[in-house]
Amino acid sequence: MLRKLENYHRPEKLDDALRLLDECGAGARILAGGTAVMAGKNNEIKTLIDIKNTGLDKVSKRKNGVEAGAAVTIAGLLESPEIKKYCGGLVYEAAYHIASTPLRNMITLGGNITQVFPWSDLPAALLACGAELTVAGPGGVRKLLYADAVKKHPTQMIAKNEIVTGVNFPELPGYVGKFTKFSKTSFDFALLDACVAVKIKNGMFEDARFAVSAAGTLPQLLNESAALLKGVKTTDSKAVSNAVQKAVSETVFTGDKRVSVEYKKQILPVLIERLIDAAIKQNEGADAK
Ligand SMILES: Cc1cc2nc3c(=O)[nH]c(=O)nc-3n(C[C@H](O)[C@H](O)[C@H](O)COP(=O)(O)OP(=O)(O)OC[C@H]3O[C@@H](n4cnc5c(N)ncnc54)[C@H](O)[C@@H]3O)c2cc1C
Missing domain, CATH: 3.30.390.50 (CO dehydrogenase flavoprotein, C-terminal domain)
Structure with a gap:
C-alpha cells in the first residue's frame, strides 16, 4: 500500500497541480478522496498531488446547466440544492446510494467517475443526463462527453498528466x-x-x-x-x-x-x-x- 510513496503535494492552484503532475511523470497521481488510491496496492505511486485545496469543490448553476467541480465530495453533491432538483433528482439519487456517510464525506465526484469500478454509482447518472467533463492538461482545456469517456475505461481516455476539473450537467428542461x-x-x-x-x-x-x-x-x-x-x-x-x-x-x-x-x-x-x-x-x- 503506497510503499514507494516519496512526495506529497497539496497545491492551492490548479496550474500548480497540473505542472507537478506533468513534471513528476509516471509515478505521480492525483489524490482526491483517496478511497481508491489508499485502498489499492499502488506500488508504482511515488508522488501524490492532492487537489482538494485547488478550488474545485463548488457546485453552481450556469446558463447551460449545473457545473460541479471534480473535487466536490459526494456529501457536497447531496448538500447542493441545484443537484437535488436537477433532472428530477437523478444525480442526487445516485449520489445518495453511494457507500456510507463517512465514505460519502471523502469520495469525490471526479474520483468516482474517473476511477470507474463496475459498481460505481454516479457514472450511469452522468450517462443518462448527457454530462460533459472539463479536462485540463499541459495543452489547455478540453471538453469530453462522458459517453465518450467510458467507451474505454476513463483512465485510458484521460491522459496521466490531465486532471478532470469539473462536470457539466446540461440543462434538461422538462x-x-x-x-x-x-x-x-x-x-x-x-x-x-x-x-x-x-x-x-x-x-x-x-x-x-x-x-x-x-x-x-x-x-x-x-x-x-x-x-x-x-x-x-x-x-x-x-x-x-x-x-x-x-x-x-x-x-x-x-x-x-x-x-x-x-x-x-x-x-x-x-x-x-x-x-x-x-x-x-x-x-x-x-x-x-
Ligand atoms: C468500502 C468502500 C465502499 C464503497 N462503496 C461504493 C459504492 O457503493 N458506490 C460507489 O460508487 N463507490 C463506492 N466506493 C468508492 C469507489 O470505490 C472509489 O473508491 C471512489 O469512487 C474513488 O473516488 P476518490 O475521490 O476517493 O478517488 P481517489 O482514491 O482519490 O482517486 C482514484 C483515482 O482517480 C484519479 N482521480 C481522482 N480524481 C481525479 C480527477 N479529478 N482527475 C483525474 N484523475 C482523478 C486518481 O489519480 C486515482 O488514480 C466505495 C469505496 C470504499 C472504500
Whole structure:
C-alpha cells in the first residue's frame, strides 16, 4: 500500500497541480478522496498531488446547466440544492446510494467517475443526463462527453498528466430522471444500477435515455432501446415493454462471483420498468401542480 510513496503535494492552484503532475511523470497521481488510491496496492505511486485545496469543490448553476467541480465530495453533491432538483433528482439519487456517510464525506465526484469500478454509482447518472467533463492538461482545456469517456475505461481516455476539473450537467428542461441501485444491502456495492431519464408531453414520450452500471465492466448508455420509447404513449404498455426487453438485449453483461449473468438479465427489465413507471408518476405529479 503506497510503499514507494516519496512526495506529497497539496497545491492551492490548479496550474500548480497540473505542472507537478506533468513534471513528476509516471509515478505521480492525483489524490482526491483517496478511497481508491489508499485502498489499492499502488506500488508504482511515488508522488501524490492532492487537489482538494485547488478550488474545485463548488457546485453552481450556469446558463447551460449545473457545473460541479471534480473535487466536490459526494456529501457536497447531496448538500447542493441545484443537484437535488436537477433532472428530477437523478444525480442526487445516485449520489445518495453511494457507500456510507463517512465514505460519502471523502469520495469525490471526479474520483468516482474517473476511477470507474463496475459498481460505481454516479457514472450511469452522468450517462443518462448527457454530462460533459472539463479536462485540463499541459495543452489547455478540453471538453469530453462522458459517453465518450467510458467507451474505454476513463483512465485510458484521460491522459496521466490531465486532471478532470469539473462536470457539466446540461440543462434538461422538462426531463424526469430516476435512478435505482440493486444491491444485497443498502451499503453494499451495486449488483445492478439503472437510470431512466424521460421527457413526457401530452401523455407521450418525447425523449428517453436509459443507462446501466454494474451489468458489465463499464457503465453503458442504451440508445437503441431508449429510442423505442420516443413517440410512444405512456399508456401503451406493449410498446413500453418492447423498449424494456430491448434494453436487456442491448446490454453487455458480465457475471461476477456474487451474481450470474442470467440473474442480472432477469432483474434489469424489472428495474427499468419500475423506473419508467416512477418517472411517469412523477411527471403526472408535476403536471398537476
Ligand atoms: C468500502 C468502500 C465502499 C464503497 N462503496 C461504493 C459504492 O457503493 N458506490 C460507489 O460508487 N463507490 C463506492 N466506493 C468508492 C469507489 O470505490 C472509489 O473508491 C471512489 O469512487 C474513488 O473516488 P476518490 O475521490 O476517493 O478517488 P481517489 O482514491 O482519490 O482517486 C482514484 C483515482 O482517480 C484519479 N482521480 C481522482 N480524481 C481525479 C480527477 N479529478 N482527475 C483525474 N484523475 C482523478 C486518481 O489519480 C486515482 O488514480 C466505495 C469505496 C470504499 C472504500
